[in-house]
Amino acid sequence: MEKAASIDVMVLGAGGGGYPAAFRLAGAGRAVVMVDPFGNLGGDCLAEGCVPSKAVREAALVRTWPAKYPLFGLRGETPEVDWRGVLAHKDRVQSLRYAQHREEIAASTLTLLKGSGRIVDDHTVEVTTEGGDILRYHAQHLIIATGSRPHRLPIPGAELAVTSHDIFRLGADLPFPRRLVAIGGGYIGLETASMLQNLGAEVTVLEATEAILPGVDPALAGYLHRALARRLTLVTGAKVTAIxxxxxxxxQVRYESAGEMRDLAADCVLMATGREPVVPEGIAALGLPAGRIGVDDRLRTALAHVYAPGDVNGRSMLFHSAVCQSVIVAEAILSEGQAPARMNFASVPFTVFTEPEVAWVGVTEAQAARQGIAVVTSTYDFRTDSRAQIFDEREGFLTLVFAKRTGSLIGAQVAGLDAAHVIAPLALAVHTGTTASTLSVMAFPHPMVTEGINKAARAVRL
Structure with missing residues (x-):
């Protein structure tokens, strides 16, 4: 085999954890090689996750509009669903973004190889390309950004279930599931259940724990349970044993609930029991674990020249978090470890794109209490909100959590109309330590739900 080519940075994975760093480093004159099985940018998010799923979600939401026609003095019928047309819309969005990414790659000096990378030692990676070529690179820095994959329960018949990959991948041809059973009441299961029910499916969600969205603030989870239960069946405390x-x-889905074994018929079973990190072959050569890779707040592993941003470290398995982590890695490499930027995982917002939405950032009041932080909270009820009244979606709320000692916002929870939008300025406020005093005099646009931030802040007495 030929001698390994010397480069500055090898990037394994071209998803959110990989490509922002690759472009930044290449733009700064570094020799960068990136390898990815898709051969394009975006990782699972674009291939089968965030973007295509939201394209389907928006189609589902458009179909629900006629249900609100009487509220606005309008009349009309709910449109029929052309499932192939919905998937074609998703494919168009994915293809458009892939074309955009190809242009970005062509305009860059980085080398992107379609294939897989195997770690040989702490500076050497062997790449097997799609065409079967084997290339070796010796890199000063290694960025492991190989992402995650859907987890499957180890039960009989697990192979009969589909995952988000099967529904949302480019060119997906899964028939429309008239009777869907989703195993898992986390965000993936609930989002998919919500959008497919809006498109006409009969949906049951089976969650093993006693509440949907396990580990999420009970007020948010309870709100969402009540809202979704009006449209689909939610069964908590349900342990699936076989398909x-x-x-x-x-x-047939077999599960145990309240001490009894039960069977549920379905046309399609969605396995939505979380995601697990994917590590590259040869990870043992670095002395790193085969599961989640531990990192510090600069995304460094136990080896100072090896970084692991994104899902592979398991700390914040979200595309937008991976992008932020990737940028921090690039700055750390360019500054030879002296950059002041550090990843603030506490300020990463999380949104569940169901209908209605819920979102959160930072800590809840209960979490703050467990950490010994004295807080003051303030809740804005959507029953008094003008935009919520316009849409007759008045059951939501917005809760702000301020540290009593400093007055800074350290957490927020939003349930209901526009939650995915409202959480963004709150995440910025958590990240910058914005105080209740500052938020109370901010002018937010009217009539929008964001003005609830201002009103909630004004009610705070520290």
Whole structure:
């Protein structure tokens, strides 16, 4: 084999954890090689996650508009669903973004290889390209950004279930699931259940714990449970034990609930039991674990020249978090470890794109108490909000959590209309330590839900 080519940075994975750093480093004159099985940018988010799922979600939401026509003095019928057309819309969005990314790659000096990388030692990576070529690189720095994949329960018949990959991948041809059973009441299961029910599916969600969105603030989880239960069936405390072929070509899901074994018929079973990090072959050569890779707040591993941003470290498995982590890695490399930028995981917002939405950032009042932080909270009820009244979606709320000692915002929870938008300025406020006093005199646009931030802050007495 030929001698390894010397480069500055090897990037394994071209998703959110990989490509922002690659472009930044290449733009700064570093020799960068990036390898990815998709051969393009965006990772699982674009291939089968965030972007295509939200394209389907928006189609589902558009279909619900006629239900609100009487509220606005309008009349009309709910449109029929052309599932192939919905998937074609998703494919168009994905293809558009892939074309955009190809242009970005062509305009850059970085080298992107379609294939897989195997770690040989702490500076050497062997790349096997799609065409079967084997290339070796010796890199000063290694960025492991290989992302994550759907987790499957180790139960009989698990292979009969589909995952988010099967529904949202480019070119997906899964028939429309008239009767869907989603195993898992986390954000992936609930988002998919919500959008497919809006498109006409009969949906049941089976969650093993006693509440949907396990680990999330009970007020948010309870709000969402009540809202979704009006449209679909939510079964908590349900331990799925097997999936089997049904008598008439369908599927049977067997689960235990309240001490009894039960069976549920389905046309399609979605396995939505979380995601697990994917580590590259040869990770043991670095002395790093085969599971989640531990990192510090600069995304450095136990080896100072090896970084692991994004899902692979398991700390914040979200695309926008991976992008932020990737940028911090680039600055750390360019500054030879002296850059002041550090990843603030506490200020990463999390949104569940169901209908209605919920979102949060930072800590809750209960979490702050467990950490010994004295707080003051303030809640804005959407029943008094003008935009919520316009849409007759008045059951939501916005809660702000301020540290009593400093007055700074350290957490926020939003449930209901526009939650995905409202959480963004709150995440910025958490990141910068904005105080209740500052938020109380900020002018937010009217009539929008964001003015609830201002009103909630004005009610705070520290």
């Amino acid at each position: 089997a072929q049904g008598a008439n070509g369908g599927l």
